[in-house]
Every structure is written in C-alpha cells, then in structure tokens.
Amino acid sequence: MIILIIILPIFAYLCLKISSLKDKSLYLFMIIYPNVGFIGFPLLQSLFGKQSLLLTALINMPFNLSLFTLGMMIMSNNKSFQIKKLITPGIIASLIAVILYIFSISLPETLLQPIQLIGNMTTPLAMIIIGATLSKYPIKKILLDRKIYLFTIFIDLIIPMIFSPLVHFLIKDTMIQAMTMIILVMPVANGAVLFAKRYQQNEFLAAKTVFLSTLLSIITIPVVALCFI
Template identity: 30%
Template sequence: MLFSIVVHQMILFFSILLVGNVAAKQGVIQENYLPDFAKLVTKILLPVMYFYMTYAGTTRQMVLDNVAIIGLAALFYVTICSVTWLLAKGLRPTGDKAKVFQFAFIFGNTGFVGAPLLIALFPKGGFLYLALFSIVDQLLFWTYGIYLATASDKKAKITLKSFENPNIVAIALAFVFIMIGIKLPTVVDDTLQTIKNAVGAMAMIYLGALIFYSDWKTAFKTKDMYFGIVVKMIVLPILLGKLLLMTSLPNDMIWSMIILMSLPTMTVVPMIAKMHGHEGAYAAGIMAATLAISIVTIPLVVFFTT
C-alpha cells in the first residue's frame, strides 16, 4: 500500500515537473523569471504551508509524543555527515568540490519534495514529523552547511541573522500557537489552507523549469554524483530504515524518516554554494540530477525497505 502511494505520488510529481519543463522550453517561464519565482515559493508559499501543516490539527500532546524524531534526525545527520566526509576523502574531488559534495548530499529537499510527499502519505501526522525534523535540519544547515559552502580562500560567516529564515519562523510560530493553544479564526484558517493547496504544484512547476535551465547533464559525467546517489539516496536509507523498523517506534514516524533520508539535494544548496564559494555550477548539477533521478530512487528505497 505504502509503495503504491509513493509510486503514484512520484509519477504525479514527475508529471507536474514536465509541465514546468515544457513551460520553460516554450519560453513561458524564462530563466530570468526563476529568482522571483523562487522568492514567491520560498518566502511566501512554503512558509505558509509549513505554518499551516504544523499547526492544523496538532495538539500539545501530539508534539510531546513525537519529539523522538528530533533524536532520530540528530543521529541521521551524524551518520550522513560522517559518510559523506569519508566518501569525499575516497573520491577526492578537486578543490572545494569535496566540501560542496558533502553539502549537496547531506541536506535533502524537505520543502519542495519531502513536504508534499509526507502530506500525501501521512495526512494526519506526516508534517509534524517534518517540522520536528527541521529543527535539527535547519540548525545544521545554517552552521555546518554554511561552512561547507564557503570557499577555502574565504571565511565562513555564521551569525544569528542566518536563522532569520521564513520557514524557521513559520515552524517556530506554529509551535508557539500549538503550545499556548491559540486558535485561528475560520476565515484565516481557510485562507491559509487555500494557499497551502497551491504550494505543491507551484513548487514542482518551478523545479521543472529549474531542471530545464540547469546544466544537470554535466553532473552525470562525474563519478562523485553516482557514488553520492547510490550511498545517500539508496543504500543508507534502506539500511537505516531496516534498523528503525526493528524498533518499537511508531510506524508512521519510521517511514517519514525513511522518506526524509532518501530525498534529493536541497534546492537552495546551489544558491548558497554560489554565494559563499566558487562551486555553484557543480552544486546546481548535482541538485538537478538528484531531483530528476529521485523519481526512481525514492520508490526503490520504499520497495526494498519493505
């Protein structure tokens, strides 16, 4: 049942990606539109979805009952950071590519791919798992992630301002509302829900256009990416998933973790890599290639873990 839902959802994602790709090919979405399109999705639509899906139907007790996923997220990041460091040492990418390789394969696309997938799989609690997972994810991204993105000839700049991220603010605000017990007026609730319903399609159309304009084919020519995909997106989630299934943790929590562990590269990784270093194009290729191939790898992970 779970496998068929994942396959259906990934086919749906791929279909909407094609719409974005064709729109870009036909010039409806031009390359210079992408930065503004990204701002709309990342600064407005995704934060609304993060807030609403964390807040809606979630009680204080549900949060307390599921805090274990924060510990699972921490263990996963310790594991993936160690594995990608070892891979980079063995593969020896030139220059700063070693750090950017780690950066690209540590942080998964929770917003554009993970969120819609978890909502489809677990409508009642999937997004709560993602919100709790994101506490560790975002803390690490804006600290260790920034360090990995920064070129060797530059100094990593990590400040409190780095955490002024709309998604972090949205999740924090949602948890405040939940813990205090604040209820939104019906009209506000309906407005947020309507916006939330548009996020998945908008995000996929953007990613489809992004793939069209990205030089993802170059990434397929590097052995680094193949090792990264096999280890991070297939082998590791299957092995860790099988170990988790041997525990007494809730089944929905375990499968949410398996999905989160198998995600493609986070969309903002190339932007951060370009902003802080010289390997933005390398990161963009990995991001686009892993996104395209995740249509196959995520269902594979679910199939073999089951």
C-alpha cells in the same frame, strides 16, 4: 533528528575524506541536506496524512538550524557563523506552526488563503532558479555526466540501505521509522544551488545534481519504500 543531523554528516564526512572527488565541500553539503522542504513535506503528507506534518516540522526545525550553521560553514569554508543568521523565515514559520498546533489556534480564512498562495510559490520558484542555471549549459553536459549518476545512486539508494538497520534499531515507532527512511531517500535539496551561488561554489555541479537526483527519485523513492520500510 540525531540520525539526520549528527550521524549522517559524520558518515558523509568520512566517506568524502577517503574519496578523490573535487568540490568536496559541495558534495558534503549535498549528502547532508536532502530535500525535506519542497518534496519531503507534500510526500510525507500524502503517505501518512496531516498528522505527519507536525512531526516533519519538528524534524525540520533542527534541520534548518544545521543548514544555517554547519551548512553555511561547509559551503563558505568558514568555521564561524553569526547567530542572527539563524533567524530565517523557515525557522520562524516552523516555530509559529508548533505554537498554533499546541494551543489549537485557528487562523481566519482571509489570512490562510494568502499564506497558502505564497507557500505554493516556493517550489515553482526554486525550480525556475535551477532551470535558469541549467539553461546556460549544453544538455549533453547535464545528462551524460556519469559521475553525477553514480553520486545520485549513492545518496538516493546506498545511504538509505546502509542506514536502514540503524533506523529500525533506534526507532521503534513504525510511522517515524518510515518517515525517517523517506527523508533519507529524498533527492538533493534545492538549497544546494542557492548556497553554491552565494558562496561561489560549483553552481553547475549543484544544479545538475539536484536535477538528476530529483528526476531519478521517481524510481529510487518507491524502491526504498518497498524494500526497506
């Protein structure tokens, strides 16, 4: 949690401080917040089994707190936030999940099935929003942006490489080591598009970065998993 929520934002801020990029607030957001929810949860479950879901949920709670405090401040260029904005469906669901796990509470099938159906809609809906945003622009502007490819390589390969020694030094549990590295190599969170839309940031830049980083993660995730885990 410290690596993801404190060290990574400081590292990202220092990197962008010396860069000449425009839209620095958006770039900072995209470095700090990888796609833990839509891709991280199913990928970690497939790699490490159901026991990884609770650990991922525990990581995701402070991650969401950071998203709706620091993330909102970055994207809105505002140094204040309202505490009520922390009460989000993601935070509430994570807390409920931890309570259910601790007390070994089983929900009836009549509740589980509709909850699962609703949960399964989140990824397709996020993809639809990104696709609708990208559909407004020529395909060449999406696929031939050299700057986005370089940025994607930086966040999907260079950052995990830089953080790998720190992860292995600070974390002794091999499973949590691997989970941390997998989270670090996740593509840009879909929320970057939604936040860019909400706070009048460069929505097209966010959408094509999410798209290309997700597309390239088909290569970068296995590379990092083979070389640094």
